[in-house]
Amino acid sequence: MAKLSKTSLLKILFAAGFLFVSPSWGADKADENWWSLQAIQKPLVPQSANQKWIHNSIDAFVLAKLKENQLTPSSQADRRTLIRRLSYDLTGLPPSSAEVKAYVEDQTPDAYENVVNRLLASPHYGERWARHWLDVVHYGESHGFEYNQPRNNSWPYRNWVIRALNDDLPYDRFVQMQIAGDVIAPGSADGLIAVACLVTGPHNTTRPNNDTMRKTMRQDEIEDLVGMVGQTFLGLTVNCARCHDHKFDPVSQQDYYALAAALAGVNPGDRELKGLTRGDDVAALKKLREQENVWLKEIAAVEKPVRERLLKEADKSEQKNTPPQPTAAWNFTNDLTDAQDKLPVTLKGTAKQTPEGLVLNGKGWAVTAPLPYAVAEKTLEVWVKLKDLKQRGGGAITLQNNSGGVFDSIVYGEREAKRWMAGSNGFVRTKSFGGTEETEAEQQAVHFAAVYRADGSITGYRNGKLYGKAYTTGFHRYPANDAHFAFGIRHGTALGSNRMLTGTITGARFYNRALNANEVAASAGLGTITITKAQLTEALTADQLETRRQATSQLVGVRKDISALLAKGPQADKVYTVLARNPGVTQVLNRGNVRNPIGPVAPAGLPALKTINANFGLADNAPDAQRRAKLAEWITHPDNPLFARVMANRIWHYHFGAGLVNTPNDFGYSGTAPSHPALLDHLATYFAQKKWSIKALHRYIVTSATYKQNSQPLPAAMRVDADNRLLWRMSPRRMTAEEMRDTMLVASGKLNRQLGGIGYRDVRAYQFKGSNFYDIIAQDKPEQFRRTIYRFSPRGAQRNLLDTFDCPDSSALAPNRASTTTPLQSLALMNNRFVLSQSDLFAERLANQTGDDITSQLRLAHELTLSRALAPNQLTLAEAFVKKHGMAAYCRVLLNTNAFLYVR
Template sequence: MRWFFVLMGGGGLFAALLAAEPAPRSTTDPLPLAAPLRNDPLPKRPATDGANPIDAWIRDRLDREGIPANPRADRVTLIRRVTLDLHGLPPTPEEVAEFVADPRADAYERLVDRLLASPRFGERMARHWLDLARFTESDGFERDRPRTNAWPYRDYVIAAFNDDRPYPQFVREQIAGDMLPESGAQGIAATAFLATGAYDEVAHAAASQSVRNLARQDELEEMLATVGQTFLGLTINCARCHNHKFDPISIRDYYALQSVFAGTRRGDRPMQSIRDGATRQQELLRIDRELQQVAEETRRVQTVIEQRVRRSMTTPTVELGPLPIARWNFDHDARDQIGTLHGTLMGQAKLANGRLILDGKSSWLQTAKLPKPLREQTLEAWAAIDRLDQRGGGVLTLEKIDGSQFHSIVYGERQPSVWMLGSEFFRRTRDVVAKPESDAAAPLIHLAVTIHANGTVTLYRNGQRYGEPYRLLGEALPPTFPAEMTHLLMGKRHTGAGNGLFAGSIDEARLYDRALSAEEVATSFRAGNRLPSAEQLAAATTADEKQALARFATRTQQLTQQRDLLKTVPTVFAVVSVSPLETRILRRGAIDKPDAVVTPRALPLLGHRPPELDVTPEMTDGQRRLKLAEWISDERNPLLWRVMANRVWQWHFGAGIVASSSDFGRMGEPPSHPELLDWLAGELRRSGGSLKSLHRQIVTSQTYQQTATESPQARAKDAENRLLSRFRPHRLEGEAVRDCILAVSGRLDATRGGPSMQPFQIEQFNAFFYRMFEKDEPQWNRRSIYRMQVISAREPVLETFDCPEPSVRTPRRVPTTTPLQALELMNGALVQQQSKRLAERIAREAGPTPREQVRRAFALALNRLPSDAEQTQAETLLKTHGGHALAWALFNSSEFLTVR
């Protein structure tokens, strides 16, 4: 009556009631399913002595209700049921025949062990988990940007199930795997559990700070909801705006838990742990040191050879210039005559008469990457100018590959017809007082610039100083050009330069890994640009020197390959940490109503350990998450075991002992067999968190192996089969429908892991659009779990057969029956294509006889032989309409789509 009064005439009182915050339930007011695990004795049932304890609990309840349990199903039914259940694929006819003929008493247990040991088990179970983790490979919302690096999380989950990773470790890794040294790179991929939901890119980039703040709050609520419902079976997110109306979770509890994730963001990051990164860096340093040693030994041998040749070329009084680390003379090609910094002609660049010809419009040369870092250096070139009035062209440039830093011999940029050292934003550039070039027909000009580590820069022209040397200070000091991230350009000032192309020619270019002295520059100029050719050097090399150089080259190649492999660090879309910001309670959840500051804290309602996480202000995001992960995965936490044991039960029986498998609070369903639930949870804990042991315990029970026939007593007292007097027939999920069709037709590609297949074309016009296609090719016929889970590109078969939107947490799929399902199976491209493939397969494997083709088709699709009536009808269909019609009919049969 009071509520009637309020609604009908309360006016302001009604508004006040809406605005009032519900009083929080006492944190000592326990949830029944949050109590410590019980260890009740098994029901005393002499008939089940030595049998699976699951059956003792189930049969005891059935006896009390007066419902008989069904007998064991036949072997054909069992192998099809358990294979579809554990693999999501049908058994082969050969596997069925072998199991049916196996005389051993433990034949079924051996079958189960084989199925659990197969990598297909992980692929099947991972699909269940990815539903909980709302795994998606695009952002969703209006832009739906693809996440091409999200797939490592999927592979991590598959591997975790196949490896039988202890469940507490599985939990810890998905919350804070990047903080667990023992988890390595896979621990980083595991944290995608927190990040993989939908992301409102537009809202997070909005001009309005309020819109961005609201988007962040929505993101955090989604993160907390996923953690709470998946691992604890609690709807923590219901306390965002007010105290939870049913469970003892206050709004303060919500924001204290939210503050754990105050520094948690999402994005691409290297899949490399701290430990792996340190080890990798040490190994890279070792390889770089050895590469440098090999390069020095190579240079020493080459110096001996070159000096020998040059002494034989002229009189003994000839001057020998310094030896560069790279040299290009363009006699035959753009090869580096000393090392491996070979050049590639770009644009309209060409070689003629031993020179690199540059038109100043679209031509330059680009070399391979430097194998060693450089700080001190000398750039040297012999060049000719085509036009005196050109401005800013680079003759020889050393630059980082991205163009962010460079040194270049530049003509006429800041002063007409005057040379200078070019650098990014002129940081190391100084104007010089020197005579401008005045003769475009002049012979080759010798140019050099030396750069010391202490910041001294000197320019030279024809062996003489060009202007005065100058000294750099502070931030302008020469940078280090790193190995494998640096190359040289000839004819171009730097990457991205608008007017940086040089018009002229280069006769020779050299690079030194030190700053030459004035005497050495002068000697090099006098010695000239005609160093010995590659042919002369080869002719003067002794057999021992050839062997040494070949050995050095081989070792350099090996070390370079090792370094390239070490530098190839895969990228994963996962958690990206930033410095945690202050968290405040938001009254009524409103971003414009901040209240008291809160610090990280877990939930008081669970008494397995104190909720205080001992988080200090200086702790990083990862350290906060690790504290929470340890609190949740504590073996004394009863919800850790109950929730997961219930999920595994649901995966096999269609409904959990607690039907609301992600809500163990007061608004959730009460358990149908509370003692059994605690026994299963206790078994999971006693096994150290072995999920495979729990799966085995369930599927080897008599309860699981029952026939699917419904007795009159069960129909009258337990129509929903909550007491499990029979096996519940159920339709395959969408992914299994597609996979089974491909497996039966013989077209399923068993390739495991790696980047997801993309059966669509991506088009971008502000947002991303996915144009679907269906191709009968191996790369498109992988298992459905390897299909890229894009929110706005859902495959017709999967969507029609109740596959949920990837970004939505789906603890349990609810099957529907719609006309679209029949139409998709009748007319869809997949079924039409694979019906033809199955027809080809049965003709190939059974021969031309219709009788044998029918028997083979039934054995492949239904794992049994046809009855006499089915044989007659199927032969008539095959003879009249062809094998593809028979295959089409089998794919459309209820028996093919149903687990019985």
């Protein structure tokens, strides 16, 4: 037989299909009619006879697909399984024994929903879901490449992502801030920090003398950036078109360089944060605020009964109409409580509660808890003294949805100087009242009320009298648990330029109905009665005065600490972020060769998306700020079908272990087909309708019957759909490496739950011949026992336990983590130093909490690690094992079980 040449062999293999497996599409490549590029059409919800199983519309789509394949859904998981699944999915931490017990015993209809809401409100939710996002954008804390210098100032971006997710920042704003935060939020630390997303990738700091090599290195970085932006926000591998038209998707080389031009001004480096405002929710500040409230309540306990007696005496001397009964009422000269005891107020930023009222200096505001009831017709009332009549746009009292995107507010001076208005999102419910200019609010508190009726009419009243004329626009209803009140801010959940009010709010009221003119007048008259500080002091007894003096002294000390903390500004002096530079004119490079430019190209989007205009209307030499602002606007355009589809699929992917499109970063020809196309568009539509609230989409998904299924394999279903693409059960998943480490710390009782800050290090950094190396060190200090997301994470550094369990290196995008099974994993769980030390600490905790009784120790151990009771037959075996090998060894065995490692 003649010997085959390498070329002949390759031809034979290629022809046989061994070197290329084509996608399962009928066409050779995608064109502009590709499914993911088409406008999202709201699909009809399938009808089903099995209405008992369906919890929401998600289930109708899943059930229809199962029926097509002669499959049925699995039954609901038991309560212990559900709360463990929910807790890990939403916070990355196990439920406590008390939380499990409370849910198992709670037989109220909304028990499950209450758990969901509690977990979504937990600050640990942001830590869990930020980890997913940091994988997607390949966040790392060193440059990579040969020198691999550390990025000591990159961590503020990680903290910003955590906080943005906890605050449920609308996804469109979340993305806009990460593309052009420094442009759209100038002067804010948040804007400067958020845009660090664009420089999370590797950065080659080797600078050769050869000009061609330097230019090529720059083009390599631009390709990585275009790839990250294209895949993260659009689900398209645009970077594949650098040297030629995309082989499979309708993205030309010209399109690649147009998108590259939009990002050509991005350079990495450190920038100062000093003097910039921020909306950081620091744990230390939260603790000080709690202490502040303790002393405020003690002062209020002394003053309130005396003040109320004086008010009654003053009220008897005046003839008044009977005032209406408010749904909620706040007298800020007393305290922060609601008179109806339903909506207490929490201070934010620099806001203070004093005997004068709620004092606002333009850098603080206050919020209530979510309203437990729905709001339709309503009346908002506020008594406010302005610090400056020239201020423009601050909100006195605001009713807004929990993301701050939809709101109704009493606003001063925004559209018309020195005039009041009823503010609203996008001014959709705002017109001029035509009222007179404000002249008195600088000297004394004035009353303003806005009455909203179902016919769309809005009426303003100042000091109980009609303010200008009523007008009619639109009407908005706020559902229960999805709205709250804010004071001192027009809308939103963070500081923002002219949205903030400067002055003092003495009181506010809310009526869950529309008051008539007489009722407003009566309410205004009641609100004008005030008790001066001198009158109150004169009426207090000697003992009351001494109690107040001591509490006031403590309050002053706490407020000094708050002022000192706020004066520090951001937690970091610097942040590794975008250093904008003159982008110049981007050239299309023939075959990607920097020495062979073809011609200039202006910054633009992708023409393949026919639903939105790809033309940014910019010249090829436009400045960086204009380019990125236009790019952010184009990507987040409501008519961009990829924007909603990609993120809805990403969230589904992290809940179910696989997306409806199982290639989260590739919605093109080389990606997988959606298993449930109609469901994906339904989720994308729902996401947009909920004003891009990520938490709303979570809530929708986890309250479905699809999510609540048990994970037991069914032989008949396995034969048809072994990969569970049709969602006939909940697929079990192994914990991520970070979840595993964090849970071990929870079990040992050593988890440091500190939020934010600079993070911890478990490596020793050193240099050798100009390159940086990172060696693992022992983790035995409390600051190293924080959640793993706060770990300093240099590229290419060994991480032992984390590496073994597929924690990805940040040198590449990781939208879909690998899940391997290797002998090293079992060896690591038995012999790793961290596992051994945590097992010892776990055993100590069991002994400390239960004493010497082995049975009690074993039962507690199972509750802490597995969220379930120890079975009688297991108890006998476990006791024998402990007597022979010790409790620490048994703890290590528990940490090696599938029951511990897998979330079902």
